Amino acid sequence: MSASPSYESICLPIKFMNALSRSQDLNETLNLISYWLPKIIESDRASVCLGNRPDETLEVYALFGNNAIKAKTILPIHGTMVGRVYQNKTLEIQNNLRKSEDLDCKKLHQGGLNSCMDAPLQKLGNCFGTLNIGSLSDSAYQPEDAVMLECIANWLANYLHSQMEISVQKKRAETDPLTETSNRRCLTTVGNEMFSRWKIKHQPFSMIMIDIDNFKRINDCYGHNAGDQVLINFSSVVRQVIRKSDHFFRMGGEEFVILVEGNDKSISKYAERIRQAVEDMSVQYEQSKIKITISCGVTSVHREDDKLECVYCRADQALYQSKQNGRNLTTVI
Incomplete structure (x- = not known):
């Protein structure tokens, strides 16, 4: 010593x-x-x-x-x-x-x-x-x-x-206070970091955009407190399905995004597991049992993408197709 x-x-x-x-x-x-x-x-x-x-x-x-x-x-x-x-x-x-x-x-x-x-x-x-x-x-x-x-x-x-x-x-500044998921501000930061790694080191990633189907109807039928409870329970279920390396964000309202690191060739099946888990869940609110479904839009970063917004817009287009085709669906672009 x-x-x-x-x-x-x-x-x-x-x-x-x-x-x-x-x-x-x-x-x-x-x-x-x-x-x-x-x-x-x-x-x-x-x-x-x-x-x-x-x-x-x-x-x-x-x-x-x-x-x-x-x-x-x-x-x-x-x-x-x-x-x-x-x-x-x-x-x-x-x-x-x-x-x-x-x-x-x-x-x-x-x-x-x-x-x-x-x-x-x-x-x-x-x-x-x-x-x-x-x-x-x-x-x-x-x-x-x-x-x-x-x-x-x-x-x-x-x-x-x-x-x-x-x-x-x-x-606290990067967390949604209701669902305790990361917020839109954090998505911008993390998403741009992942996009930079894609451009510099060719580390791929995917985006899953989620929308809770007919969420306005839940608020109208049961009240906004019930809607808040649905958002909380939904977020909890999603966190149980996704991996620790994934990033989960609330964009606002009933819209959410998951960023998945790596070259996941089965990203559509992954999104489907999330969609199915949500379909299987129910939310007990007072005397009512509320069932929900989600629509998912999925995409991966492309070689020609020059900014994160390209990935975001493509995922949004895929989500729109899921809604147009009857909701409770996963669409990959």
Whole structure:
């Protein structure tokens, strides 16, 4: 273990601080932190965990080095060292992982680690995550290491909290508040990014445009609250069918768009699975059970397309044909 600096002279690498100042978003910042921590405090693993308030869990958002507990792992607060640090807002050192009864410590030891240290990330008395480091060696961390990690955590907490607030505000600005799908503004951003990748790297994508059939009739017969419930339930069903790599947007009213990445030759069958899932659903509203159907227009990006609007217009034409041909149909152009 390299000699630790005195309590009064903790220094951070200039490259680390410069990289943090240039980071574009929260994800990049978290990855930078996990990359640099083992260089500042000698370790074989570093990760950042953030709390999921509604679920009372912690998620490993960034990881560098030993992957005994992989990135995106969800950890319970109860029965884990990291959860205890999160709840008590107090740093802990475990220099003999083989003797620990904590779930995360057991996993780390099974992955070859023998020591770990966790520090809370807190702002104004509110803990929102932890910094975690681990070592293959026994008794790797001493009190001076704890002082350093705690100082780093306190400094980074302010930085991370600000970025998290920005991320929340950005997500709110790009999310439809009723259905919690992405909105039209987000479609423009994501769609143009995908179109740029198509032009530069020839990465194809497809668009599925959806319209809920006879939606005005639902509002007229049952009221707008019922219409809102239909939109919420419809969006939930679609999210269960589509893949995590797909992008789902509400254009406004009863119109929605799905952007599908990659060269999906079975895009028509994919759209049909979505249409069928919606046809099979029903919405319970007061004493009524509301059944709905959708019309779909499907297209993929073409070589001659010079902007995203070309794809959008073609999908819109396909949707129009589905409506003209009786609705509850999928048309591909």
